[in-house]
Amino acid sequence: MFTSRNPEPAVPYWRLSGVYFFVCAVLGTMLPYWMLFMESLGYSAWQTGQLTALQMVTTFIAPYVWGEVCDRASSRLRVIRAGNLAAALIFLCVFAFFEHYWALVLAVCASAFCWQGLNAQFEIITLNHLGKDPHRYGRIRLWGSFGFLSAVWLTGQIINLYSVALLPYIVAGLLFTLWLMTLVNRDQPVKEQPDGNLEQPGGxxxxxxxxxxxxxxxxxxxxxxxxxxxxxxxxxxxxxxxxxxxxxxxxxxxxxxxxxxxxxxxxxxxxxxxxxxxxxxxxxxxxxxxxxxxxxxxxxxxxxxxxxxxxxxxxxxxxxxxxxxxxxxxxxxxxxxxxxxxxxxxxxxxxxxxxxxxxxxxxxxxxxxxxxxxxxxxxxxxxxxxxxxxxxxxxxxx
The missing domain is CATH 1.20.1250.20 (MFS general substrate transporter like domains)
Known part of the structure; x- marks a missing residue:
């Protein structure tokens, strides 16, 4: 665990790293294999591509929406926790909609809107903890890359040994674990920033x-x-x-x-x-x-x-x-x-x-x-x- 050079609290290295690990693990589970799962349900390549395109749309819209919400909220971390819980709960709807294409698309995209859209906001939590030591960011963020790589390999092994039908169960488990990781993290108080030459709020x-x-x-x-x-x-x-x-x-x-x-x-x-x-x-x-x-x-x-x-x-x-x-x-x-x-x-x-x-x-x-x-x-x-x-x-x- 990193320790600071002053009386400020130590950086919660493993708790912060855990969030990056599981965020990227969810991505590493869905990105290479969700198309295979959709194919196993009998959906065409065109329908699968449609879902992929709609998910890309959420990556354009969701981060800015959550950014507005978090900047106005009293606690950024509370919003992140609520959003990730919503992502996990919404994803559970997938199990009821395997045979209903548009309902399935809505559930997947709504879940992604929450967990993917909030990734940028957790960056601020991490940087606030690092304070005057932002150079330590890479040591925390590398666990995201490791999580992605581990998820791609392990999920591929599970699918080969058993069935692609297990994929939504794996994703749901990872989403709930990600939410639990947000619960063990805490907000870091931010010192008031003098106006200086920075733009004023609204500018x-x-x-x-x-x-x-x-x-x-x-x-x-x-x-x-x-x-x-x-x-x-x-x-x-x-x-x-x-x-x-x-x-x-x-x-x-x-x-x-x-x-x-x-x-x-x-x-x-x-x-x-x-x-x-x-x-x-x-x-x-x-x-x-x-x-x-x-x-x-x-x-x-x-x-x-x-x-x-x-x-x-x-x-x-x-x-x-x-x-x-x-x-x-x-x-x-x-x-x-x-x-x-x-x-x-x-x-x-x-x-x-x-x-x-x-x-x-x-x-x-x-x-x-x-x-x-x-x-x-x-x-x-x-x-x-x-x-x-x-x-x-x-x-x-x-």
Whole structure:
């Protein structure tokens, strides 16, 4: 457990980590396997795709709705607890609607609206606990990645040994466990923030730094679209076996975990701006190299190691900058915007655009991703200056 260097309470490392673990475990259980469960119920690929599309819509809307609610509530954690309990209870309705498509869709989407929409709000709980030690965020967040990886593997083993019919029981169990993890956590009192140069409540949309952050992190997530949507297919077309493809994905996840673990060391030595600029440049290099070294497994393995930079480092910097750039009264909405616009919107738009370019040339889709990431780096270099990223009245990490 982490201890602070002052009389403040110790950071509840395992309780915070537990929430990230089970949030990502739910995602790791549903994302790869829910389509298989829908197919087992006799639903068509079109109906399953419809459900997936509607779930994506909830990821755009839900975070901002919950951000508004939490920013107005007396206790952010109470809202998170209530929302996660609602998610678990609503998901139980799935068991009554296996043969009723639209009722099943409504139950799944309503549950996702609660548990996925509240993820961004728990980031604020974590950062408030960390206080003057935000560099420790990566050590907590890495358990989310570990939870996702564990859930994908264990759920796959259960389905292979028994039946995909067990999937909703697994998801329900994880949702209730996630709710229990929110109960053992506590709110951390936040010191009143002097107004300084930060925008006053109500002026979040007049904050130029927020807009710049939205653009930069939208673009870097957009650049991942071809990777998340078509990387495995890309490797298959280059004659790389499914086993090797799986190994390459494993290398990326391992790199992700290691980078989260290393972020405390990195953040003690370099500013957030420097980390961001280097990460964006390496992300562009990664996509360029992927296109150029398509059939070279050794080169692709080295490029997959950069996933820790393009995802873990970028995400850590984003969470901290979106918290830092706004008034305390708007922190919930800022994290929600990052989650909805940059992650949800950016990746969805990137997959769609990558698919259009893929139809012309698979290699070109990764060159396009490299250009987008490079564009994000240029914008960050020219406009996200140290002065802009260091508003008065908050802890500066730039």
């Amino acid at each position: 979040i949309w007049q904050n130029p730094v927020l807009w710049l952050l939205l653009v930069v992190f939208f673009l870097v997530n957009f650049s991942h679209g071809s990777y998340y949507g078509y990387y495995s297919l890309f490797l298959k077309q280059e004659g790389i076996s499914a086993a090797v493809t799986g190994n390459l994905w494993t290398v990326a996840v391992a790199s992700e975990l290691l980078m989260f673990a290393a972020m405390p060391w990195v953040m003690r030595r370099f500013s957030l701006r420097f980390i961001l600029l280097v990460s964006l440049c390496l992300t562009a290099f990664r996509w360029l190299g992927t296109g150029m070294q398509a059939g070279n497994v050794a080169e692709l393995t080295l490029l997959q190691l950069l996933h820790g930079v393009s995802f873990s480092a970028v995400h850590t910097v984003a969470v901290l900058l979106f918290k830092q750039c706004v008034h305390t009264a708007h922190e919930g909405k800022a994290q929600a915007l990052y989650c909805a616009v940059c992650i949800g919107g950016g990746q969805a738009a990137g997959v769609a655009a990558g698919g259009q370019i893929w139809a012309i040339s698979p290699v070109a889709s990764f060159y396009f991703s490299a250009a987008v990431a490079a564009g994000a780096a240029v914008i960050a270099l020219l406009f996200l200056t140290a002065n802009r990223l260091a508003p008065a009245g908050k802890e500066q990490q730039v």
